[in-house]
Amino acid sequence: MKEFYPFEEIESKWQGYWDDQGLFATDVKSADNKYYCLMMFPYPSGTLHVGHGRNYIIGDAVARYKKMRGFRVLTPMGWDAFGLPAENAAIKTGTPPAESTFNNIAIMKSQLRAWGCCYDWDREIASCTPEYYKWTQWLFLKLYERGLAYKKEAAVNWDPVDQTVLANEQVMPDGTAERSGAKVEKKMLSQWFFKITDYAQRLLDDLDQLDGWPERVRSMQENWIGRSEGTRVEFTLVPRTDGQPDADSVIPCFTTRVDTIYGCTYMVLAPEYPGIADLVKGLPQEASVLEFVKEAGHLSAIERTTDGDKNGIFTGRYVTNPYNQEQIPLWIGDYVLVEYGTGAVMAVPAHDTRDWTFARKYDLPIRISIQDPEQSLDLATMDDAYTEDGIVVDSPPFSGMPNREAIPQMGRHAQEHGFGGPVIQYRLRDWLISRQRYWGAPIPMIYCEKCGMVPVPESDLPVLLPEDVEFKPSGESPLKSCASFMNVTCPKCGGPAHRESDTMDTFVDSSWYFFRYLSASDDTQAVDTDLCNQWLPVDQYIGGIEHAILHLMYARFFTKAMYDLGLINFTEPFANLFTQGMITKRSEKDGQLYKMSKSKGNVVSPEELIKSYGADTVRLYTLFIGPPEKEAEWNDAGVEGAYRFLRRLWRRIEQTHSLLLGSKELKPVVDEMETPERNLYRKLHESIQRITRDLDGDFHFNTAIAQIMELMNAVDDLGVTESSSPQARAVYRETMETLVLLISPFAPHIAEELWQELGHAPSILNAPWPTVNEAALHRDEIEMVLQVNGKVRGRILVGATTDAVGLEQEALANKQVQKWIEGKTVRKVIVVPGRLVNIAVS
């Protein structure tokens, strides 16, 4: 054995060995004892930093641990390879996206290898290959057949920097684009959508099944779906005085507080409400209303919402409240959202703070219809709306009812009289999947002058991305100006036609890749139904919290849609989800903590660290840094500590190498041990117990590693040598071998090497995980803590079998204790066997 820990040599040795052996090449024919361990596949951006590394190191440690526990582990890897960065780079440098993407994939693959992360590379997929996106397109067609993919003209989010539309999920709360950071604009465009709203209720309901998901993620999805129960109420337009008919005489609204409807004193439409121009045509208000609508349209969503200021204008029209036949004025207000509910709101200023503000500003009437049971409301003294529960008043025939009871009754009333009824509203919108960009899967649609919109026949898939395109910063998809791509014949009539030039959102690609791993090279079908049914749901999904809504919602939607298509027989893709915390680093400029990222300039790249300390050190430190689900601050000095530990482990085995090999035949026997080795033996098995528990629970690698370090400290304290007793040497050998096994998921290279040096055949991954010997845990004597009034005043060693009475006697007789209870009355003695005795005195 080398005297000093030769990490460089052993790491390249074992990485080569794992490659040759196909360490995680998994035969999926049998799914006995299966464990599908999946890491979110990365976008091939070129280089990974140690922050990204956390994800793969955690995943690799889990996969290795589960393999040692005897599971048939499937752990594949692939590339979320379509995306804007590659295309933007192409515009800048002229390098085709395919070329740069595959270059990046090669780099990142070697980085993963250098980290010691092993995957079943035979299943590797890249979403940008025709072999993959053919099936993305096929799935699009299936969704289209079921009416789940449709095209419509809508006000959509336009990213002026990336020159494409975005889904709602890809716009941040402050109105900027999630990817580019640009201020998102609204544009009316004809776009492709997936009808995820059809699945809103199922996506919500099934969250309850996901008890292997962090509560946080579930609640984020719940918020995003935003279910709300309410009532639809149809108000009727009061006919115009000039006798002109209205296109639609009904204006429906959605409310969660139908109980307040007798307090409704006006109605408000969103500025974008369809048909406003007709409503006011020829009225004196026409010009000013149209001007107001135009103004509101110029303001972005943020500008409209920032200060809470509400602007509006009277239309000159009136509507009738169907509950009391009252005619109330119809307004337009910029605080009403056209995309939520019906785009019309019944305004109850007395019981809604927004309506209150608006009514006060424009001097509209306010009427109380819910009374505070505690103290009577008085409009003269109220300075805001009363939004609490109370008693319905002045609302015949519902007056006198508690308002919560009134809601269902009044809803039923609307239904019986045909002007509405209970409805459920969701915040979730349909998923906009069109992208006006090149580097994505083309949407397989053809537009024919005669036949209209025609889907590409399945036999013509894939619709290939052309390579002879020009990347110019024109703001238009290069596909549009590529004649060879655009011009086709209509599959229906054979006449001239053109292709859809939009490509799909890359989140479509990532919504089904975890099915594809099971049959990555199957060119006959998208997914292998039998294999998916056996191997999924994924047993452990590992990734970043940033995907809590986007990717995880879309993937759940796809799974349900694919279930409905009969492609799979389960409805949730990921049984257990683990979201690791971000790695942060203090900025040298301002001393603040930031997420590690290229744009913040605080990245730590693994290459240099691996060069000076080795991959095992980087892995060990990354796992030791803190609980993996929490954020953690990267600290270069801490890496040194991990390195020191591995060196120490190496040295210990190197220095006692012949002793260890020479003790092979010695077996630890509890009854023959002297106290020192007996204690180490117990500590060893306590460690196995604790580490196993830490890994089976929430992957608390940090405490598991701490335990390994403690065990190592205990080994050093015992200081076994050639002249030690046979039992001491036997315990020492077992401890060292077990230590190597225990550390192997975290630091696999050194573990493989030491395992071999200890006389075992590789790979250590095929060795079983250590088990606890209950006999080793046994204690004859236990240290008991003695407390007086909850304060520790002493400690004693007692026999493990001493009963409560005996413990109490021993405690009371103790000198230290006597000092504190002298002259006091003992009120109570609490004995917690195995732990402590507490004497309460006064």
Add this chain to the structure above:
RNA sequence: GCCCGGGUGGCGGAAUGGCAGACGCAAGGGACUUAAAAUCCCUCGACCGUAAGGUCGUGCGGGUUCGACUCCCGCCCCGGGCACCA
């Protein structure tokens, strides 16, 4: 405003209602060395005390309990999600 997290030494962090601060980092002192590196040993929450020992201490204020970092109530601060969603 609503919904989730979180707040413990100089730092990262440990603690099934039962010894607060495991493990590691940093720091200080010492040994070895011509010297350095490496390694090893000791100290390391605050305060009082020569010491033995004692008092205080897990964001703040209450409560439950023999006993609370842990459970309950009310706040404060930090992070995240949702938000003019009717």
